[in-house]
Amino acid sequence: MTEEVNEQIPTNEEVINDITKNLESEFVINTENEDNEDNEDKSKIIQGNSAVKIGERERNSGVPEGFDTDTKPLKPDLLDDYIDEEKLKDLEVTLSEEEKETRLKEALELKKRGNDEFKNEKYLESVITYTEALKLCPLKYDNDRSIFYANRAASKTKLERKQSAIEDCSKALELNDTYVKVYLRRAKLYEETEKLDESLEDYKKILSFDPGNRDALQAQYRLPPLIAERNEKLKTEMLGKLKDLGNMILKPFGLSTDNFQLQQDPNSGGYSVNFAQNSKR
Incomplete structure (x- = not known):
């Protein structure tokens, strides 16, 4: 499924962050460049050595990449869990209905194996097995x-691969948009990754299917205050950056942001700016 990319107007916070970042970077850019070059060189050496060791281990011992000798994960992100659906689509054109059914049966057997691995807490192995099922x-x-996507998301969650688990939940919901269990899993993952608005939307979706869902009902009361608190914090940070920027601009004129007062309109919620000249004594 092709995702449409829309041009978005940057928020005030993004504009301010960009401006202040550029101003601050003038003072630190030289030292940062030196540090980055050193780190990049070290990173290449480490990655190079790691790649050789992992490759040698797989060739010499038959242990797949991402595992050590007692089957514990080295690094879950090494897993090749990308599903090339275009390739699958091209392949299916050449298959008979009987061949497709055979592949489905084999995939379902892989799902059973993945489920057993999950129950036995072999989460990395189950991710690989569910991936094989999806490719088949x-x-x-x-x-x-x-x-398959939902089960793989559960395994990735156990491995703390939360962003990847969210992506698998989203794929599962693209294929079945009434999958309440996956909405619940994604809602929890969104909350754990501080995507509170997205989490609340998923909980609302759950209630449209299951009005008595306890987790979703609790979230309706728990999340709005957290979202309001976060938004207030962001607003305070944004106003602080605006004040710093304003002081930088006004300093050559002998002024500061203290010369300007913000007053909020109680009806519209908008702000007006009033100039107040400091009195000299």
């Missing part, structure tokens, strides 16, 4: 593929 299962079986 024909695209026409939306519901089964949705379950």
Whole structure:
């Protein structure tokens, strides 16, 4: 499914961050460049050595990448869990209906194996197994593929790969938009990654399917105050950056932001700016 990318107008906070970042960077850019070059060189050496060791281990011992000798994960992000759906689509054109059904049966067997691995807390192995199922299962079986993605998301959550788990939940919901269990999983992941607005939207979606869902009902009361608190904090930070920037601009004229008073209109919520000349004594 192709995602449409829309041009977005930057928020006030993004504009301010960009301006202040550019101003501050003039004073530190030289030292940062030197540090980055050193770190980049070290990173290349470390990554190079790591790649050789992992590759040698796989060739010499038969242990797949991402595992050590007692099957614990080295680094979950090394997993190749990308699903090339265009390749699958091209392949399916050449398959008969009987062949597609055979591939589905094999994928379902892989799902059973993945479920057993998950129950036995072999989460990394289960991610690999669910990935194999997704690469094998024909695209026409939306519901089964949705379950594979949902199960893989559960395994990734156990591995603390939260962003990747969110992406798998989203794929599962693209294939089955009434999958309440996955909305709940994604809502919790969104909250854990401080995406509170997205989390609340998922909980609202859950209530549209299951009005009595306890987790979603509790979230309706818990999240709005947290969102308001976060927004107030962001507003305070933004006004602080605006004040710093304003003082920098006004200093050559012998003025500061203290010469200007913000007054909020109680009806519209908008602000007006009044100039107040400091009296000399």
